[in-house]
Amino acid sequence: MSNLIRLDQHPLADANWRSRCRKELNHNGVLVLHKFLKPKVLQTIIDDGNALHPLAYRADSRHNVYLLEPDDAYNDDHPRNREIPSTKSCITHDQLPADSPLRQLHNDTLFKSFLCDVLGEANLYSFADPYSSITFHYAAEGQELGWHFDNASFAITFLVQKPRAGGEFQFVRDLRNSETGMTDYDGVGAVLDDRHPVDTLNIEEGDLVLFRGRDFLHRVTPTRGDVTRMIAVLAYNTRPGVALTESARMTFYGKL
């Protein structure tokens, strides 16, 4: 049994509760487990995150919402190709303290079996490279993550530190269906031009977020004020032995 998680609020072992979580994730594309970890554990993660911030690698990039190479069939301004800036910074798994509670959480048997059930996966495995399984992502004042669809079918994030303002996770559903190949370029274009309503996720420090970002467009707005936005990303593969590609490692972490 994990001694990190507030199991009184989040009964991870309970089959009915798992089933409710799964339905909510599949229905909404996102599931928030508020105040997931015990307060002392959260404080350790906040302190670790702030201590590591000076070492973070800043990976400024420009990308389209599909995170793909441009498609020559469309012009540069078309929603398929339009370039958007992202300016976040990152710390990798190997840089975390040996006793980081996030290492224990990532490996926790009960937590993983809960995730498998909710995500509908048979097994979840750590990355084969030393960097990718747990990462801290930072957005200091002015830094942001531009609109995009994820490559992975699910993401698990933990909000470690909330900025004074900005740093909001915004999303728009139903603009893509990666199973059928449908994508709504008009809708994506309307979002990029600020002509489309967007939802904002209501999250606080210590909240765990599961989302299916491959089919919903999302971004994190620029941080405002002197408190840096910090999240921990808990990443898994559905097959063993998978490493992030070398080119992705260079792009995100600046090292091989």
Ligand SMILES: O=C(O)CCC(=O)C(=O)O
């Ligand atoms: O920072 C967040 O809350 C979301 C991160 C995200 O969308 C990503 O890393 O793909």
Ligand SMILES: [Fe+2]
């Ligand atoms: Fe994303």
